[in-house]
Each structure stands twice: as structure tokens, then as C-alpha cells.
Amino acid sequence: MNPPKGSKGGGKAGIGERFQQDTKYKPDNMEGHTLDWSKQPEPFKNYEAPLATIPLPEPDLTGVPNLWQLLYSRRSRREYETGQPLPPEKLSTLLWATQGVTARYGEVLFRTAPSAGGLYPVETYLFVRAVEGIEPGIYHFRPHTFDLEFLKKGDLARDVAEAALGQTIVMAAQVTFIWTAVIERSRWKYRQRAYRYIYLDAGHIGQNLYLAAGALGLGVCAIGAFFDDKANSIIGLDGLEETVIYMAAVGWPQG
Numbered sequence: 415m416n417p418p419k420g421s422k423g424g425g426k427a428g429i430g431e432r433f434q435q436d437t438k439y440k441p442d443n444m445e446g447h448t449l450d451w452s453k454q455p456e457p458f459k460n461y462e463a464p465l466a467t468i469p470l471p472e473p474d475l476t477g478v479p480n481l482w483q484l485l486y487s488r489r490s491r492r493e494y495e496t497g498q499p500l501p502p503e504k505l506s507t508l509l510w511a512t513q514g515v516t517a518r519y520g521e522v523l524f525r526t527a528p529s530a531g532g533l534y535p536v537e538t539y540l541f542v543r544a545v546e547g548i549e550p551g552i553y554h555f556r557p558h559t560f561d562l563e564f565l566k567k568g569d570l571a572r573d574v575a576e577a578a579l580g581q582t583i584v585m586a587a588q589v590t591f592i593w594t595a596v597i598e599r600s601r602w603k604y605r606q607r608a609y610r611y612i613y614l615d616a617g618h619i620g621q622n623l624y625l626a627a628g629a630l631g632l633g634v635c636a637i638g639a640f641f642d643d644k645a646n647s648i649i650g651l652d653g654l655e656e657t658v659i660y661m662a663a664v665g666w667p668q669g
């Protein structure tokens with residue numbers, strides 16, 4: 415096989431090139447896969463014994479932001495005012511904007527961000543550093559009950575920053591979103607092509623966060639650079655069946 419264009423060295427294709435080639439849909443490889451509905455994974459995650467379950471206030475959807483202006487002014491912001499905590503309504507609004515449930519068709523709960531096949535493989539965790547009335551620590555967001563499961567107590571800013579390749583933005587951010595993927599939710603249907611869709615799903619969620627944060631006067635910086643194992647260990651994940659795929663720092667922007 416000729417090396418795919420863009421592969422370095424002109425010799426053996428790297429894992430990225432092989433992944434792209436091997437997960438192609440082609441007219442002659444589309445048959446022979448039937449879905450085993452009895453094996454469809456649960457679409458939602460619930461922790462058995464969280465430290466606490468924190469109800470979230472109603473998201474505040476009363477403002478009238480101008481979408482064109484938000485798109486125009488959207489920028490990654492890396493410097494935040496550290497003094498003022500985030501009101502919980504703003505956190506609720508961001509969670510709703512990224513993964514809020516907006517419709518139900520049968521068993522499927524549709525959300526603010528699209529998802530390949532309506533399978534919603536992405537889970538949302540938070541590192542809360544400074545949100546009014548919410549203790550610092552790691553939380554898991556449940557879209558179906560619109561609440562937070564408290565998983566780990568403490569100011570883990572340094573750990574999360576270390577996981578993010580030492581990027582100190584998370585030390586000033588009021589909250590850091592940590593998105594994971596439960597791979598089987600998508601792999602069950604799309605097999606190895608699932609990995610393409612999982613990352614596409616995450617991109618939609620990330621942009622929703624940027625735009626919603628802009629509407630609330632908050633700044634965001636996406637974080638794709640992190641030590642995977644360290645990020646997974648902060649949340650307590652194996653990194654195989656569920657793994658961190660993306661993060662974003664959110665705070666009051668400076669200037």
C-alpha cells in the first residue's frame with residue numbers, strides 16, 4: 415500500500431493514518447453488521463455511592479444574547495479574575511448549554527448538542543474551584559436528573575493543572591469541564607468508526623460551552639493537551655472503557 419499523503423517519512427503509515435484509512439466507509443464494506451439491541455449500553459451513568467448529590471438551580475435562559483455577536487467575539491481566554499466565585503445559576507446554564515436535555519422521543523433524551531446516532535457517549539465531569547455554595551472538588555453531571563454527583567473533595571487545582579501538561583489556566587479558572595467518553599455506547603453501533611464520532615461529538619459540546627460562556631460574560635479555553643493517565647486517575651477512570659477526551663477552563667475573563 416502506498417503511504418497516505420501527509421504521512422511522515424514516506425514509509426510505514428502511523429497509527430493516525432491507519433486509523434483514518436481503516437475506519438473508512440466504502441460501498442463494499444457496509445454490510446454484515448446487525449445491531450444486538452440486548453447489548454446496547456446504558457445511555458446514562460450514575461455513581462453508586464457519591465459523597466453527595468447536589469441539585470442544580472434552574473438554568474437562567476432569560477438573557478437575549480446576539481448569536482452573531484457571540485460568534486464574532488468568541489476567543490479562547492486564558493487569564494481569569496480569581497477573586498469572585500461563579501454563581502451556581504451560571505454553572506447550571508453552562509451545563510444545560512453543553513448537555514442539557516431538550517426533548518424526549520421514546521427512550522432517547524435529546525440534548526442541546528448533537529450526537530452521532532443519538533448515543534451520547536460523552537460524560538461531563540467538573541473540577542469546581544470556586545462556585546458559590548458548591549465545595550471544591552470533582553463532580554459528575556447527570557443530564558437526566560440535572561444534578562451533580564460529588565465524587566472527590568478538595569482543591570485539586572494543582573493536580574488538574576499538572577494533568578493539563580502544567581498549564582496553569584485551570585488554577586485560576588472558577589471551574590474546569592472535563593469530558594470523558596464511555597466508548598461502548600458508540601462502539602456498540604459504529605465499531606471502530608465510533609472513535610471518529612466521539613471526538614466530533616466533543617467538538618460540538620465544546621463550541622456550545624464557548625458560546626454559552628460568552629453569553630454569560632465568562633471566558634473559556636479548550637484544553638486538548640493533557641497527560642491522559644493523570645487526567646483519568648483524577649476522576650478514577652480506567653482510560654479504556656471510559657477515558658478523558660477533552661477539557662475546558664471557564665472563568666471571569668481579565669480585561
Ligand SMILES: Cc1cc2nc3c(=O)[nH]c(=O)nc-3n(C[C@H](O)[C@H](O)[C@H](O)COP(=O)(O)O)c2cc1C
Nearest residue numbers: 488489490491492581583620635636637638639640
Ligand atoms: C481541540 C482543541 C484543543 C485545544 N487545546 C488547548 C490547550 O491545551 N491549551 C490552550 O491554551 N489552548 C488550547 N486550545 C485553544 C486554541 O489554541 C485556540 O482555539 C486557537 O489558538 C484559536 O484561538 P481562538 O479560540 O481564540 O479563536 C485548543 C483548542 C481546540 C479546538
